[in-house]
Amino acid sequence: MTQLTVSPDKRRKIIEQFFPDPHQHAAIYKDLHRHPELSCQESRTASIVSARLETLGFEVQRGIGGHGVVGVFRNGEGQNVLLRAELDALPIKENTGLPYASKVEQIDADGYQKAVMHACAHDMHMTCLLAVAALLRDAREAWSGKLICLFQPNEERLLGARAMVDDGLFWRIPFPDVCLAQHGVPTKSGTIALKPGRVLGYLHSLDVRIYGRGTHGATPQLGVDPIVLASSIITRLQSLVARELDPKEPVVITYGSFHAGTDASIIPDYADFKLDVRTFSEKTQQLAVAAVERIIRKECEVSGAPIAPRLATVVSSPAIDNDEAATSAFADVLETYYGDRASEVIQTMPLDIVADDFVLLAMPPGVKQIPYVYWNIGVTDPETWDEANRDGKLRDLPCTHNATYAPVIEPTLRTGIEALALSALTFLELR
Template identity: 40%
Template sequence: MNINDIKVDVNEQVDQIFNKTQALYQHLHQHPELSFAEQNTSERLAKELSDIGYEVTTKVGRTGVVAMLKNGDGPTIMLRGDMDALPIKEQTGLDYASQEVGKKDGRETAVSHACGHDMHSSCLVGAAEVLYNLKDSWSGTLMLICQPAEEVFGGAKAMLEDGLYERFGRPDVILGQHNMPGLAGTVGHRSGVAMAACTNLGVIIHGNGGHGSMPAQTIDPVVIAAHVVTRLQTIVSREVPPEETVVVTVGKLHAGTQANIIPHHAELEINVRSFNDQIHAQVVDAIHRIINAECEAGRSPKPPEITIMNDTISLDNDAATFESVRRAHADYFGAENIYEVPKLNGSEDFPLFGNASVGGFDGADIPSLYWFVGSTPAARWEETEGNTVVEKMRNLEMPHSPYYFPGNPTTLRTGIETLVVGALNYLPSLAAELA
C-alpha cells in the first residue's frame, strides 16, 4: 500500500482516537503490574481490543492477550506490544504516578512503568482502532500481541510454548517497537543486530562456615566468590576478540550475616551481554569453567550450583523488512525524522517470535523488525548537552530510571502511527485491487 495515498486518513483517525488512547495510557501508567502478574492490565487491554471489534483470546502464555482481525485475503501481520512493569518506585512527580506495590521474590516492592511498556500497550490499542476503522481500505489479517513478562525474558517463550502460532496462525512479518531517549516525533531504525543477547545466571558457592577467629577450620565461600568476581573480568580482556563487544557484570554478591561468622555459602548473580550469539555462548561457557575451577581451588565441599535465570538472543532486524518499513516511515514522517539508531546493549525477548530454532516453532525464520520511538520532548532535547543522538542519550534519563517518563503526547501519537504505517506497508490496498 502506498502510504501517501492514505496519509490524510491515518492522521484523521489518530486525531479521533487520541484522547481515548491517552486516557488508557494514564490508567496503565498509574496501575502497573509485575511480570506474569499482569492480570488487571491484560483484562483491560483485552476489553479495549474486544470493544473495537477484534476476536480476543486471553491467558495465552499465562497472562498474554492475542487479538485477531481477519479482513479478507492477504498476509498476516503481527504487531507486538509488551505490558509488564518493574520493581522500581516512581519519582517522576506526575499527578498519575504509580503508587502500586507488588511482590518480587516474596518481598513487597514498589512498582512502576519505568520502561514504558504502558506506552507500548497503549500504542498497540490505538493502532488497532485506527486499522479497524480503515479496514475498508486494506485486506489481510492483523495479529496483535499483548505480551507479558518481557522484563524477565519469559513472556515471548511462554506464549510460543502455549501454541501461539499453532492456535492463531503463523504471521508473515512481525513488527515491534520501544521508546527511547530520542527526540519525540522521530523514529530510530537499524538493520541487522540492534540489541544485545543477554544471559542472567544465578550462582551458589558452597563452603563450610564457622567462627571468624578460626578460618583454618572452615572453607570460606566469600574468598572463593571474591576470586570468581575478579577472574570473570579476564574473560572479556583475554578470551574475547577485541572487535567484539561483551559485558560481564556481577550485579549481586551476598554472603554472611555479620563480621565474625564465616558463612556456609555465597550467592552471586551474573549478567552477560553481547551482540554475537556465538561469542555469547562461549562467554557463558567460560563463566561456568571459571566458577567450577575456583570452587575446586578453594576446596569447596561440593560443586557450585549454576542456573540460567533467564536469557535471550540478540535482536537481528531483517534487512529487507528494515528497508521496506524504514521507507514507509520516511514517507509518512519525513526523511528528516528518521535516523539510524546506534547498537543498544539492552536486550529484548522480541527476537524469539521470529527465530524458529530458539523460539521452538517449525519452518523458516519469520522476518521481523523492531524500531525505536523518541521519548524526549523538543524543549528538553534542545537543552540537553550533545550534538548527536548518542551524546544526548548519555545526558538523559534512560529506561529503568525512576525518573524516566516517555508518555508525552508527541511520543504517544508517533508510537500509534509507526505501528499503523508499518502494518499498512504490508497489507494490500483494496482500492488498488478494485482499480
C-alpha cells in the same frame, strides 16, 4: 511477506482520518503507568488490554504463556500482520515525581515485596498498540488482511515469548507473514530509528550459588567464606573482557543481584548472585559463557568450597537481525509519510547490546523464520534532549531501568502510534 504498492497519499489519509483520540489514550497510558505489574503477575494489565480489544471487535484470547493476550481482527483476504507490545514492569521504586507515578508494591518471584514501576516504556508500547488497534478497526474499509495484536507477558525476564510459543501460540492465531515491534528509548521524542540487519545483541543470564562452610565471624579459619569467594569471582570475571576475549568484540558482564548471610558475625553457608553475559557475536557469546562457567567452577575448587557451585541458566536469547526487505519496505513508507520532515524524524538505529525476546515470536518451531522488523522511538522531551545535547550531557538523561525514567507523553504517543500504524499499513493490502 510483500509490501504493496499504493498511492503515496493513501496511508497518510488513513492516519489523518482515523487517528484515535489522543486524550483518551493519554488517560490509558497514565492508568497503565500508575498500575504496573511484575513479570508473571500482569493480571490487571492483561484484563485492561483484553477488554479494550473486545470493545473494538477483536477476537481475543487470554492466558497464553501466562497472562499473554492476543487479539485478531479478520478483515478479508491479505497478509497476516503481527504487532507486539509487552505487559510487564520492573521491581523499581519510582522517583519521577509525576502525578500519575506508581505506588504499587508486589511480592516478587523470590518472595520479597518490592516497589514496581514501568521503567522500560512498556506502558507506552501497550498504549500505542491499543491506539493502532482502534485506528485500523475504524479504517477497516481501507485495508484487508488480518491484524494480530499480541501483548506479551514476562518480557523483562526474556521468558514470555518462548512461553507463548510453547503454549501453542501459532496454533491459536493466523500464521503471521510479518512480525513488528517498537521500543521506547531515551532519545529525542518525535524520532523513529531503524535499520536492517543486527540491532540488538545476545543474552545469557545465570543464577549462581557459591557454597561455603558457615562459622563464627571471629573464626574464619574454621570455615570457607562464600562471600569472599563470590566477591573474588565477580571481580575475576571482569578480566575476561580485558584479557581473554577479542577487544574488537564488545562484551558486557553485569551483576544485578547479590545476596548472602544474615548477620555481620556469621559467615554463611552460601552466597547467591545473578549475572548477565551480553555480546553481538554468537561465537563470542559462546566463548564468553563457557569462560564464565569455567572461572566460577575453578575458583570454587581452588578455594576449597565443600560443594561445587550451582549454575542455572535462567534465559538465553538470540540477537535481533531485522529482515532486510521488510525493513527497507517500512523505511520507504516512513520516508514518504514524513516527506520534508523525514530527515528530522527518521534516524539510523544504533547497534545496542541490550536484548529482547521478541525475536522468538518470529521463530516458530520447525518452520522457517518469519520476517520481522524492530525499531526504536524516542521518549525524551525534545527541549530537554536538545539542551542536554548542546551541553554534552546526554549521558545524564534518565535511562531505561532507572527510577527516574519517564517518557514524555507527547510527541511520544503520536509518533509511536504513527510508526506502528504505518508498519502495519506497509504489509496489509490497501483498498
